[in-house]
Amino acid sequence: MQIxxxxxxxxxxxxxxxxxFLHISFSFITSIHVLLFKENERxxxxxxxLVIFSPFVGSLFYWLFGINRIKRLAQKKHPQTLKQDFxxxxxxxxxxxxxxxxxxxxxxxHAIHPVNxxxxxxxxPLINGDIAYPAMIESIHSAKHYVVLSSYIFDYDSLGQQxxxxxxxxxxxxxxxxxxxxxxxxxxxxxxxxxxxKKRGVTTARFLPAISLTGFRFIxxxxxxxxLCIDGExxxxxxxxxxxxxxxKSSAHPIDDVQFKVTGPAIDQISQVFIEDWFFAxxxxxxxxxxxxxxxxxxxxxxxxxxxxxxxPDEHHNRIRWTLINALVxxxxxxxxxTPYFIPDQTLMxxxxxxxxxxxxxxxxxxxxxxxxxxxxxxxxNFPRIAEHGIKIYKNKRPFDHSKIVIIDDVWSFIxxxxxxxxxxxxxxxxxxxxxxTKLNAQLTEMFTSKKHNADLVIRDxxxxxxxxxxxxxxxxxxxxxxx
Numbered sequence: 001m002q003i004x005x006x007x008x009x010x011x012x013x014x015x016x017x018x019x020x021f022l023h024i025s026f027s028f029i030t031s032i033h034v035l036l037f038k039e040n041e042r043x044x045x046x047x048x049x050l051v052i053f054s055p056f057v058g059s060l061f062y063w064l065f066g067i068n069r070i071k072r073l074a075q076k077k078h079p080q081t082l083k084q085d086f087x088x089x090x091x092x093x094x095x096x097x098x099x100x101x102x103x104x105x106x107x108x109x110h111a112i113h114p115v116n117x118x119x120x121x122x123x124x125p126l127i128n129g130d131i132a133y134p135a136m137i138e139s140i141h142s143a144k145h146y147v148v149l150s151s152y153i154f155d156y157d158s159l160g161q162q163x164x165x166x167x168x169x170x171x172x173x174x175x176x177x178x179x180x181x182x183x184x185x186x187x188x189x190x191x192x193x194x195x196x197x198k199k200r201g202v203t204t205a206r207f208l209p210a211i212s213l214t215g216f217r218f219i220x221x222x223x224x225x226x227x228l229c230i231d232g233e234x235x236x237x238x239x240x241x242x243x244x245x246x247x248x249k250s251s252a253h254p255i256d257d258v259q260f261k262v263t264g265p266a267i268d269q270i271s272q273v274f275i276e277d278w279f280f281a282x283x284x285x286x287x288x289x290x291x292x293x294x295x296x297x298x299x300x301x302x303x304x305x306x307x308x309x310x311x312x313p314d315e316h317h318n319r320i321r322w323t324l325i326n327a328l329v330x331x332x333x334x335x336x337x338x339t340p341y342f343i344p345d346q347t348l349m350x351x352x353x354x355x356x357x358x359x360x361x362x363x364x365x366x367x368x369x370x371x372x373x374x375x376x377x378x379x380x381x382n383f384p385r386i387a388e389h390g391i392k393i394y395k396n397k398r399p400f401d402h403s404k405i406v407i408i409d410d411v412w413s414f415i416x417x418x419x420x421x422x423x424x425x426x427x428x429x430x431x432x433x434x435x436x437x438t439k440l441n442a443q444l445t446e447m448f449t450s451k452k453h454n455a456d457l458v459i460r461d462x463x464x465x466x467x468x469x470x471x472x473x474x475x476x477x478x479x480x481x482x483x484x
Contacts, residue, residue, distance in 0.1 A: 121264030129246030381474035
């Protein structure tokens with residue numbers, strides 16, 4: 001007891017020295033890890049600053065949120081046997097009669113993401129839940145063998161209950177049904193949709209549960225993909241969650257969005273992403289039906305050349321960012337971007353400015369008010385910088401627009417779940433469809449133009465004349481944009 005008493009007395013006398021020593025030790029170890037494993041200089045400097053000037057708390061935040069353990073977990077859980085498919089086969093690159101000035105982009109694109117373009121697809125834009133949800137539910141009702149659904153948010157509202165009912169009835173008919181919900185997104189409905197599906201016999205799983213007894217789960221790593229595949233015959237991807245707010249005509253808080261119905265061989269690439277995600281979440285390797293051109297539904301006269309580009313903080317990291325940069329290099333006439341959150345990093349912003357300097361028309365539509373006020377402040381802080389070299393920014397006055405579309409010239413488009421912000425490009429698991437087709441581009445351009453008619457052009461002088469307190473607020477939050 002005397003030894004313990006002496007030790008306590010010594011600690012009481014020297015506690016300041018002990019705390020300083022522990023802080024320096026933890027800060028040194030953490031800073032070394034940042035230097036060795038963080039690639040972005042500004043992010044690294046921010047983490048080191050937080051670690052040094054926030055004793056213990058900064059180090060704790062870094063070890064909880066700053067380390068990408070998902071990449072190692074993905075490599076462990078995605079065995080190479082799973083990769084022996086069309087995704088990674090060595091195939092000759094085909095140009096599918098795409099304009100010659102895009103050939104170098106296709107070669108680079110295959111190096112970025114080794115998935116070949118496939119022809120013979122139909123990609124149909126379904127505007128808002130008013131059109132998209134009935135089509136999706138009808139496809140579930142017509143399913144004969146297999147349905148897989150992945151969603152970030154699956155609300156258990158009047159619309160979500162229709163999906164639960166359709167999925168449950170498909171299960172009762174003997175259709176295999178798998179529903180994958182994000183571990184954080186499922187909380188938006190207080191887990192009601194998950195419980196309702198399980199109660200009616202539908203198999204569900206959570207991607208990176210927020211609370212787990214088997215290991216660390218990180219709230220900043222989310223499965224943001226929206227996928228619905230039926231029997232290898234139809235697929236739906238886009239930015240639309242399952243929520244009645246997307247039914248614009250009847251919602252009290254309407255959200256504009258677009259979902260895309262896909263038929264053709266690109267379905268196999270979409271379903272493969274679900275297969276890998278399901279295996280990651282459950283360890284179960286499912287055998288989803290492949291697209292069969294002899295029996296699958298086809299739309300004559302439409303031939304979209306397309307491929308899936310997936311991204312996430314795993315082995316697919318940065319593929320969407322590089323795909324966007326690669327396409328912007330090829331732009332000759334116009335670039336049109338529609339996104340709910342436009343906070344690009346310096347590399348993407350430089351690529352857009354380079355296109356504008358070449359004389360390419362660059363137009364960006366963002367919501368006048370998004371669903372996250374401090375993101376609006378960050379975008380507002382960036383407007384004067386973005387608007388350099390003739391880039392035009394429009395603020396859409398419609399209900400909050402959640403659409404995510406990139407259109408280049410009259411032939412290339414990029415559609416799916418990805419936003420132009422650090423959250424999507426760094427932390428989220430995303431899926432997009434890279435398409436070549438003049439008809440699809442004409443449809444998307446028409447939609448872009450109609451939204452532009454309901455938007456106000458951002459005037460640079462007006463941004464420069466904002467009240468000082470707003471400039472301070474906006475630029476303060478801009479410092480945190482890599483983490484939003």
